[in-house]
Amino acid sequence: MHTDILIIGAGISGITLARKLTAAGRQCIVLDKGRGVGGRMSTRRRDDVRFDHGAQFITVRDQRVQKMFDDLITQGIVREWFRADDTPRYCGTQGMSRIVSALAEGCDVRTGIEAQSLLHDGTVWSVACANGNVFTATTVVSSAPVPQTIGLVDNGHVQLGGQVRTQLEAIVYERCIAALVTCTSPCDVRSISHPDVAYIGDNLDKGISPLPAYTIHATPEFSERMWDADRNEVARCLAQCVFGKDLVGVSDIDVHGWKFSRPITISSATCIHALEHPSLVLIGDAFGGPRVEGAIISALDAAELILGC
Numbered sequence: 001m002h003t004d005i006l007i008i009g010a011g012i013s014g015i016t017l018a019r020k021l022t023a024a025g026r027q028c029i030v031l032d033k034g035r036g037v038g039g040r041m042s043t044r045r046r047d048d049v050r051f052d053h054g055a056q057f058i059t060v061r062d063q064r065v066q067k068m069f070d071d072l073i074t075q076g077i078v079r080e081w082f083r084a085d086d087t088p089r090y091c092g093t094q095g096m097s098r099i100v101s102a103l104a105e106g107c108d109v110r111t112g113i114e115a116q117s118l119l120h121d122g123t124v125w126s127v128a129c130a131n132g133n134v135f136t137a138t139t140v141v142s143s144a145p146v147p148q149t150i151g152l153v154d155n156g157h158v159q160l161g162g163q164v165r166t167q168l169e170a171i172v173y174e175r176c177i178a179a180l181v182t183c184t185s186p187c188d189v190r191s192i193s194h195p196d197v198a199y200i201g202d203n204l205d206k207g208i209s210p211l212p213a214y215t216i217h218a219t220p221e222f223s224e225r226m227w228d229a230d231r232n233e234v235a236r237c238l239a240q241c242v243f244g245k246d247l248v249g250v251s252d253i254d255v256h257g258w259k260f261s262r263p264i265t266i267s268s269a270t271c272i273h274a275l276e277h278p279s280l281v282l283i284g285d286a287f288g289g290p291r292v293e294g295a296i297i298s299a300l301d302a303a304e305l306i307l308g309c
């Protein structure tokens, strides 16, 4: 299968870029190894319960991103959740992943396909996938977390320029273990704090879950320390930090580990050409800034770059 532009990753950066390129009439395909789109803007549904278990809210400062969000608000996909320092914090009315799936409409997105290697023959890229598919493309964009992108180019024996490689290897991410806790009745968690807990999200209060559902994000330090421990035990321990030792009112605990939660160090460029010509482009929050808005800015700048070529 050949396409003009192949984008690896259907998170907010990959989809924002695909949307721009598709609108400009360019042929592009997005691949994602996940079951759906969204990446770290993820909403988990289990029976009637819903959890935003990655990004919780979005802050916007860039005019271009504000325009995108104004449109999404008009469509009923996004709403202002709360304000801090008089700045709006936005969320998806049906969860964070719905923002990405709404933006993906009209784009050619193929989920459940994991890219395994990137190979360049001097003219065309070949992207070999775990299911045996091979895609060829004139331009490849990777929005995967940087260590995963490095793995892809290494698997295809692509040489990155010395400076680019050094720059990419300097990008490191913190981890985050998230416990997803269902309760039999609503609990007021607003005043609860614990040294191992970075954030407690109330998905019922947020309006995305019809039943009481709480997202607990461990601190980066706790997540790092407990990464290899039994995940269910770690989640139980996090739930106890919030709901007490006896877990009164807790009916279920699920868990998710974000290995590449947020980049601690980011690149100085909002997107990167990994070769001398822009046929391999790297985008995402490691470039535009370690938040949803940064990932979008990276994609918008990459769109200008690719369309300007």
Ligand SMILES: Cc1cc2nc3c(=O)[nH]c(=O)nc-3n(C[C@H](O)[C@H](O)[C@H](O)COP(=O)(O)OP(=O)(O)OC[C@H]3O[C@@H](n4cnc5c(N)ncnc54)[C@H](O)[C@@H]3O)c2cc1C
Pocket: 008, 009, 010, 011, 012, 013, 014, 031, 032, 033, 034, 037, 038, 039, 040, 041, 053, 054, 055, 056, 057, 058, 059, 113, 114, 115, 116, 143, 144, 145, 148, 176, 178, 217, 258, 260, 261, 262, 283, 284, 285, 286, 289, 290, 291, 292, 293, 295
């Ligand atoms: C726990 C947590 C809390 C956060 N809280 C906030 C917050 O409140 N506000 C905020 O602004 N930001 C927050 N963030 C950060 C925010 O989620 C990210 O900055 C943003 O979503 C990154 O988008 P992206 O498109 O760059 O990457 P991603 O969303 O990671 O997208 C990359 C995609 O690439 C896919 N992929 C990777 N490798 C392959 C492969 N080999 N083949 C195919 N597909 C592949 C992945 O499946 C993924 O879907 C949080 C993140 C986490 C984890």
